[in-house]
Amino acid sequence: xxxxxNRFATLPESFYSRQQPDIPEGFRWLCxxxxxxxxxxxELNQEGREALLQLCSGHNPSADPLAMVYSGHQFGGYTxxxxxxxxxxxxxxxxxxxxxxxLHLKGAxxxxxxxxxxxxxxxxxxxxxxxxxxxxxALGLPxxxxxxxxxxxxxxxxxxxxxxxxxxxxxxxxxxxxxFEFFYFTQQQYELKKLVDFVLETYFPHCLQExxxxxxxxxxxxxxxxxMIAGWQAYGFCHGVMNTDNFxxxxxxxxxxxxxxxxxxxxxxxxxxxxxxxxYSFYRQPVVAHWNLQCLARAxxxxxxxxxxxxxxxxxxxxxxxxxxxxxAAKLGFSGMDAEHHECLKGxxxxxxxxxxxxxxxxxxxxxxxxxxxxxxxxSECRDLEAIDEWIDRYTALASVEVEIQARMDEFNPxxxxxxxxxxxxxxxxxxxxxxxxxxxxxxxxxxFAEQSDNQHYALRxxxxxxxxxxxxxx
Numbered sequence: 001x002x003x004x005x006n007r008f009a010t011l012p013e014s015f016y017s018r019q020q021p022d023i024p025e026g027f028r029w030l031c032x033x034x035x036x037x038x039x040x041x042x043e044l045n046q047e048g049r050e051a052l053l054q055l056c057s058g059h060n061p062s063a064d065p066l067a068m069v070y071s072g073h074q075f076g077g078y079t080x081x082x083x084x085x086x087x088x089x090x091x092x093x094x095x096x097x098x099x100x101x102x103l104h105l106k107g108a109x110x111x112x113x114x115x116x117x118x119x120x121x122x123x124x125x126x127x128x129x130x131x132x133x134x135x136x137x138a139l140g141l142p143x144x145x146x147x148x149x150x151x152x153x154x155x156x157x158x159x160x161x162x163x164x165x166x167x168x169x170x171x172x173x174x175x176x177x178x179x180f181e182f183f184y185f186t187q188q189q190y191e192l193k194k195l196v197d198f199v200l201e202t203y204f205p206h207c208l209q210e211x212x213x214x215x216x217x218x219x220x221x222x223x224x225x226x227x228m229i230a231g232w233q234a235y236g237f238c239h240g241v242m243n244t245d246n247f248x249x250x251x252x253x254x255x256x257x258x259x260x261x262x263x264x265x266x267x268x269x270x271x272x273x274x275x276x277x278x279x280y281s282f283y284r285q286p287v288v289a290h291w292n293l294q295c296l297a298r299a300x301x302x303x304x305x306x307x308x309x310x311x312x313x314x315x316x317x318x319x320x321x322x323x324x325x326x327x328x329a330a331k332l333g334f335s336g337m338d339a340e341h342h343e344c345l346k347g348x349x350x351x352x353x354x355x356x357x358x359x360x361x362x363x364x365x366x367x368x369x370x371x372x373x374x375x376x377x378x379x380s381e382c383r384d385l386e387a388i389d390e391w392i393d394r395y396t397a398l399a400s401v402e403v404e405i406q407a408r409m410d411e412f413n414p415x416x417x418x419x420x421x422x423x424x425x426x427x428x429x430x431x432x433x434x435x436x437x438x439x440x441x442x443x444x445x446x447x448x449f450a451e452q453s454d455n456q457h458y459a460l461r462x463x464x465x466x467x468x469x470x471x472x473x474x475x
Contacts, residue, residue, distance in 0.1 A: 004091030022109025026153025067111035072178030072245025083113025178245035184299035215308035224251025230323035236262035258471035265352035414448035421466025
């Protein structure tokens with residue numbers, strides 16, 4: 001049995017509503033992540049699965065399920081009250097390395113914060129979050145994790161009739177920017193101060209030694225957020241719904257909706273077909289994250305001086321650029337990113353965009369240079385041979401003196417990408433009762449950098465129809 005500590009539940013009841021999960025009809029195990037389970041020192045054998053099913057059914061006496069209240073800016077507009085409308089924070093457990101994880105059951109039924117929702121998640125969106133979060137973890141990017149996926153026979157209605165499903169999510173914390181915004185805009189100063197103190201003591205204890213502990217905490221949140229976004233941009237990840245209620249205060253990728261990984265390199269790619277104005281398009285992600293941090297700064301403005309807020313916010317771009325440059329230097333086989341290297345990278349991205357070349361496959365083809373001293377594969381993907389030949393000459397002149405770095409390029413350029421068309425194929429099978437493709441994708445995407453000779457069909461360029469799938473927020 002999992003033994004819980006419940007630190008968030010020690011806050012006043014104005015922070016949440018206690019309730020038990022409302023388990024849908026035909027509730028059952030579908031699949032789980034052994035990698036995520038190991039982080040909790042848990043085996044997904046029969047005993048481990050039974051413990052999780054009992055937990056999700058509300059039969060673990062040490063759990064203290066509750067729905068959290070928060071608000072947030074959604075597509076730039078403020079929504080006064082949101083909250084866990086279909087999820088419950090089950091509690092907190094100590095992991096295998098003595099770190100703590102909150103477990104959250106998504107799709108657990110209606111709560112006081114459901115508004116007009118039914119409190120359910122559907123199988124389609126649950127599969128996407130399950131695989132998406134585990135893939136980002138395998139890439140080494142900061143993210144929430146997915147412990148297991150649970151199915152049911154209960155019908156739910158979105159654009160069509162679907163089946164309800166549940167996912168058990170692991171996170172360092174489920175506290176979002178929107179938590180602070182809720183108490184700030186409702187002028188609950190006592191509660192806001194309690195939240196600030198709780199987050200500072202629980203997740204940023206190193207800041208307590210600083211002259212301005214809350215200012216140091218905010219600066220740390222800025223840094224973590226900047227590094228998360230740099231990782232998104234380097235690996236071509238589009239989040240799709242970068243609302244402030246979907247931003248974690250510890251810089252973990254949070255709340256997977258209509259996400260996508262870039263196929264053809266298009267900086268203006270919009271992965272959410274409900275995003276009519278392109279607010280959350282790929283190239284705007286760094287700007288939006290900074291805007292979200294400004295929203296958080298406003299909520300914290302009663303506890304931090306203006307100069308400290310501006311200093312932290314002004315550090316964002318430098319942290320993001322430095323982290324992005326380090327990742328891209330590793331991807332290109334450079335030991336660093338000076339002005340000449342940066343111009344080489346810029347030229348590469350311009351060629352990818354102009355020739356509609358696949359982002360991840362093109363970067364992976366650079367690893368061929370590290371292995372074989374040849375870039376013929378990259379050349380064969382480009383329509384403008386004159387441009388790519390000129391760039392190859394420039395690139396090889398820069399990279400040729402960095403042989404040891406080149407040997408590690410495969411460790412930063414994934415061979416396998418969790419593309420939307422692969423997800424869609426797995427979802428369609430799962431909706432017919434066949435989970436084999438979900439399990440296969442989980443296995444393949446858990447080792448994205450390995451060659452995996454038996455799984456090469458998962459590494460192919462996507463078909464044209466697969467590049468234009470419409471993914472919405474509906475789940």
